[in-house]
Amino acid sequence: MMSYMTPMSIRPILIHPDPRLKKLATPVAGVSDEMRKLAGDMLETMYDAPGIGLAAPQVGVSTRLIVMDCIKEEGAAPQPMAMFNPEVVWSSDGLNTYEEGCLSIPEQYGEVERPAEVMVKWTDMDGAACEAKFDALWATCVQHEIDHLDGKLFIDYLGPLKRQMITRKMVKLKRERARA
Ligand code: K1U
Numbered sequence: 034m035m036s037y038m039t040p041m042s043i044r045p046i047l048i049h050p051d052p053r054l055k056k057l058a059t060p061v062a063g064v065s066d067e068m069r070k071l072a073g074d075m076l077e078t079m080y081d082a083p084g085i086g087l088a089a090p091q092v093g094v095s096t097r098l099i100v101m102d103c104i105k106e107e108g109a110a111p112q113p114m115a116m117f118n119p120e121v122v123w124s125s126d127g128l129n130t131y132e133e134g135c136l137s138i139p140e141q142y143g144e145v146e147r148p149a150e151v152m153v154k155w156t157d158m159d160g161a162a163c164e165a166k167f168d169a170l171w172a173t174c175v176q177h178e179i180d181h182l183d184g185k186l187f188i189d190y191l192g193p194l195k196r197q198m199i200t201r202k203m204v205k206l207k208r209e210r211a212r213a
């Protein structure tokens with residue numbers, strides 16, 4: 034069935050620590066209806082969370098697909114993006130620090146320094162090759178999401194003590210959720 038005829042679904046988001054969040058994701062061979070359905074479900078899941086980005090490994094699919102919408106202003110038109118096989122092809126020397134969060138590490142935040150601007154190439158929903166420059170929150174978010182495809186989390190940029198403290202909190206959260 035074509036993806037536009039299939040209703041979108043909210044998928045459960047994996048919580049750290051989980052081995053599926055540490056794996057290197059596999060490139061998408063071609064943008065099939067199954068892949069478009071996954072992208073639609075990921076956008077629905079991201080908006081529902083709510084979040085500004087989501088990567089396929091976060092919903093347990095080890096594929097190089099990310100979605101984003103960094104428009105946060107109330108009443109502004111949404112700008113959903115789905116990117117297959119995204120790759121940073123240029124990074125600025127200038128850096129930007131942002132207090133990042135992650136839907137796989139709920140209610141925990143940490144300052145991460147990353148290139149302020151990046152040029153990214155990817156394949157879109159129609160299978161077309163795209164390239165664009167991202168800055169501000171979009172640049173932070175696209176780098177955070179591509180990191181997920183490489184099995185990297187924002188806490189990997191923090192010091193070992195803060196990383197351990199956050200990981201312990203997540204283990205406790207998962208235990209509590211399993212009991213509920
Ligand atoms: O990848 C993810 O886990 C999503 C993550 C993306 C992200 C946030 C901050 C910096 C870099 C990347 C989130 O969306 S966390 C939630 C969040 O940031 C948010 C939630 C509601 C409104 C606005 C932002």
Ligand code: ZN
Binds near residue numbers: 134135136181
């Ligand atoms: Zn994340």
